[in-house]
Amino acid sequence: MSMIGLVDCNSFYVSCERVLQPRLRGLPVGVMSNNDGCVIALSNELKALGITMGTPAFELQHLVRQGRIHLLSSNYELYGDMSQRVQSVLEEFAPAVEPYSIDEMFVRFDGFAHEQLLEHARQLHQKVRQFTGIPVCVGVAPTRTLAKLANRAAKKIPAYQGVCVLKADSLETRGLLQRIELGDVWGIGRRLVERLALMGIKSAWDLAQANPKEIRRRFSVTLERTALELRGVPCIEMNDFDEARKRIMTSRSFGKLTDDINEIREAIRQHGQRGAEKLRRQNGLAKAVMVFLKTNPFRQDLHQYSPSLVLELPRPTADSREILHTAGQALERIYRKGYLYQKGGVMLLDLIDADRQQLSLLDTPQSDAERQRSAKLMSAMDALNQRMGRDTVKLGMPSPGAAWHLRCAHRTPRYTTRWEEIFTLHS
Structure with a gap:
């Protein structure tokens, strides 16, 4: 079993x-x-x-x-x-x-x-x-x-x-289910707990003993599967963790509000490079890039503006240079002066398997030699960053102390991934 x-x-x-x-x-x-x-x-x-x-x-x-x-x-x-x-x-x-x-x-x-x-x-x-x-x-x-x-x-x-x-059928399991409240069952939120309580279902054991078809009719197929799983009937398959993602997003709040286009451009470049690295790790290609910015919605004393823009890449690619170029174009089109931005990010969309690529007649042509040079360059960058530490090789140099950098005043050294932060011994 x-x-x-x-x-x-x-x-x-x-x-x-x-x-x-x-x-x-x-x-x-x-x-x-x-x-x-x-x-x-x-x-x-x-x-x-x-x-x-x-x-x-x-x-x-x-x-x-x-x-x-x-x-x-x-x-x-x-x-x-x-x-x-x-x-x-x-x-x-x-x-x-x-x-x-x-x-x-x-x-x-x-x-x-x-x-x-x-x-x-x-x-x-x-x-x-x-x-x-x-x-x-x-x-x-x-x-x-x-x-x-x-x-x-x-x-x-x-x-x-x-x-x-x-x-599944042991007295030990039954005893645990009888003591576990519904709110502690995976995937069951507070509102669902309240609705189930009206039916007299208050514990994990109660849900396991309920009629699955009735649970599905009154709630959802998801809750029916949960009820069956509590009985020991597998309904939720283990996902293949190597399955390629359908989209890749990298974003983070800035260390402080900023309206400096150069600092925001650096943040978008950083996020774009991270996304491209993840894309190559799953052997994928992206067809489009979305860039977004957000102001702080809790600062009602400030003007609000949260734009986003999706631009199609010239061709499906995992080349950081092409992704960053298109992301930069998107940023230039959505950025507006007079706003203090809190967050920015990049999302890679319409991902496909690089081994199953089908070029459209509308894609910008690329010779085999160009494609091979691109793949070798990206592979070399990834290998160096993996071997020598993240950002050993990167596109563009970030400004020290830029607003988009995180505040990490109390961060411990990254001992296991940065050569310059490895343990040092003193005699």
Whole structure:
């Protein structure tokens, strides 16, 4: 029987920081959002002080000054690299791994007896911690929805010691479902909880026992699948994580409001290059580029303007130069003076597989020699950036201190991806 596991990294951002800074272990630590705005990740020690997700960072500065808590800027480059390391370990233990988010991954187990699977999951739990330093919880069950609940049990119930394997028809599974409220079931929001309560459905067990066809008639096919999954009937297939994306968007809020066209142009160039790198990693080509800008909608004292524009590329391409040229044209057409912009971004649209490219008669022609030169140049850039660190080779030089740069006053070094920030030893 095929079983599905969910591996969830505990307090992932904080755990990544602690791997490389052991002095933070056991201390109240939080990681802040882009531009150091609010707390988005908390250690258990920080939660114990009554601090919650989303607390504005400025409200905690007195605790930082007193040395009672530690707040760090987001270090996404480090977190992404650590996530890849966790995935590499999981791939040694399972035939298929599907990243669900940066700190959660579904894995598939086939052909194990229950006792063997439990031992296998415990080994996985231990090896991830041993090889990466990241603590995880492992939940295994016949369906993805049950695997989510098994993972929750592994995290919340000390007796499981971080690993929970559930059978669909066991008394153990029934007991858990009876104790789990609907709001804790994957994909069920507050409004749905209220509507189901009117039918007397208040727990995960109640939903599992409901008539699936009635659930579908009164709600949706999605909720019907959830009900069946709670019974142990697989209805949500594991996606192939190598499946190409249909669009790629890269965007981020600026470190401060700006109306400087040169600074905004640098940000768009940065986002365009990131999108092109992602596009090449999935062996894709883009047919069009969308560029957008946004002012701050919460600043009613300022003029509001949030334009966007889609421009077709001369031909399907993954060449950063062509993508940036077209993105630059779009920016010039939508930019207006007199506005303070908060955010900008680039989206690559109408993506196709490079191996299945069909040129239109309307596409700008490109010789085989030009195409090969383009592919070799982009491949060389990607290889250097992968080997030597991101932005070793880039198109255009950003201005130091530009407004679009993130505020990262408390970011730790990107030890694992930047040569210039690697550990140094002193005698």
